[in-house]
Amino acid sequence: MKSGVRNLLMILLLLVVLAGAGIWYIWNGMKPVEPSGPAVKITIEKGMGSSEIADLLERTGIIRSALLFKGYLKWTNEGSQFKAGTYSAAPGATYDNLIARLNAGDVVKKETVVFTIPEGYTVKQIADRLAQTWGTDAALFVSLMDTGAELRETDLLGIPQDKGIRHRLEGYLFPETYELVKGSTPQQIVEKMMEELEKRLDSVSGWQAKLKARGLTLHELLTVASLVEREVVVDSERPLVAGVIYNRLDKGQKLEIDATVQYLLPQPKERLLYKDLEVKSPYNTYRNTGLPPGPICSPGLASIKAALEPEASDYYYYVTKKDGSHAHLFAKTYKEHLANIQKSREAAQ
Numbered sequence: 001m002k003s004g005v006r007n008l009l010m011i012l013l014l015l016v017v018l019a020g021a022g023i024w025y026i027w028n029g030m031k032p033v034e035p036s037g038p039a040v041k042i043t044i045e046k047g048m049g050s051s052e053i054a055d056l057l058e059r060t061g062i063i064r065s066a067l068l069f070k071g072y073l074k075w076t077n078e079g080s081q082f083k084a085g086t087y088s089a090a091p092g093a094t095y096d097n098l099i100a101r102l103n104a105g106d107v108v109k110k111e112t113v114v115f116t117i118p119e120g121y122t123v124k125q126i127a128d129r130l131a132q133t134w135g136t137d138a139a140l141f142v143s144l145m146d147t148g149a150e151l152r153e154t155d156l157l158g159i160p161q162d163k164g165i166r167h168r169l170e171g172y173l174f175p176e177t178y179e180l181v182k183g184s185t186p187q188q189i190v191e192k193m194m195e196e197l198e199k200r201l202d203s204v205s206g207w208q209a210k211l212k213a214r215g216l217t218l219h220e221l222l223t224v225a226s227l228v229e230r231e232v233v234v235d236s237e238r239p240l241v242a243g244v245i246y247n248r249l250d251k252g253q254k255l256e257i258d259a260t261v262q263y264l265l266p267q268p269k270e271r272l273l274y275k276d277l278e279v280k281s282p283y284n285t286y287r288n289t290g291l292p293p294g295p296i297c298s299p300g301l302a303s304i305k306a307a308l309e310p311e312a313s314d315y316y317y318y319v320t321k322k323d324g325s326h327a328h329l330f331a332k333t334y335k336e337h338l339a340n341i342q343k344s345r346e347a348a349q
Helices: 002-030 050-059 066-076 095-104 123-134 138-147 152-156 186-202 207-214 218-231 235-251 258-262 301-308 334-348
Strands: 040-044 085-089 112-116 177-181 317-320 328-331
Touching: 040 050, 050 066, 066 095, 085 095, 112 123, 123 138, 123 186, 138 186, 152 186, 177 186, 186 301, 207 218, 207 301, 218 235, 218 258, 218 301, 235 301, 235 317, 235 328, 317 334, 328 334
Parallel strands: none
Antiparallel strands: 040 085, 112 177, 317 328
């Protein structure tokens, strides 16, 4: 009997020792790894299961035991919501901290580049700005903007390919402040700007129906909007100037817009000369009736809306006030227009 009790006690003692050893093993194995260096980057690929992720964490020294981490995930019912991406982690993180970060997709933020394209910029100006920002030859951007090759939005927006168009993507690169991942290709950069145009157009309620009601193509709409953009500074005047443009088009009258001539010059002039107005080009609205072949700049949303919803009036002429306000004087007849020109000159004196 004594021998039996002794054996039972020995067994119980052994079980206690084994249990203690097991508890110590689990406790020690689940302890955060002692911080021993800088954080390392680990990449969780799409489709990786929690078991593979646990093995990766052990291999990179983030956790002590993949086996125990797998067991902890099963016990806590975690691991099914881990998100792919590149993470930065250092030894010392707890299981709960790692799980929370993997669930939240707390990935390493990619280095980005921020740049701004102002409203009214031309393809040439945009290419120069992008070249300066991205350290790339401007000619590479201009070439891409001239062809629109291999860009999905070129077909989606129905951008025409006419030999008379100076730059095919002129007017289709929306002016905005952008933030793109460092290392983006010229194609990705240009495509992002075209995608932004699509997004902004879709923000205008019923824009396609309004476009159809006016009997315009998107290309013609952006052309009118670009004229408004380069002619107008005061926002409230944009719909009125758009209305003047449509009035002259409906009447078959030449638009005679200075901005279309400025677009043709190597450098813009403060004041155009008569010889400038004679330059031979389909863009010169002093020589040709109708709209130019395409936009002359990238219009902002206010100018696009003005071209979609012009303000009705009997005006056919406008001249800039020379009083520093950047506003215009509008006229119904050429005689009134001449009088407004005189008023503008007198205001400048």
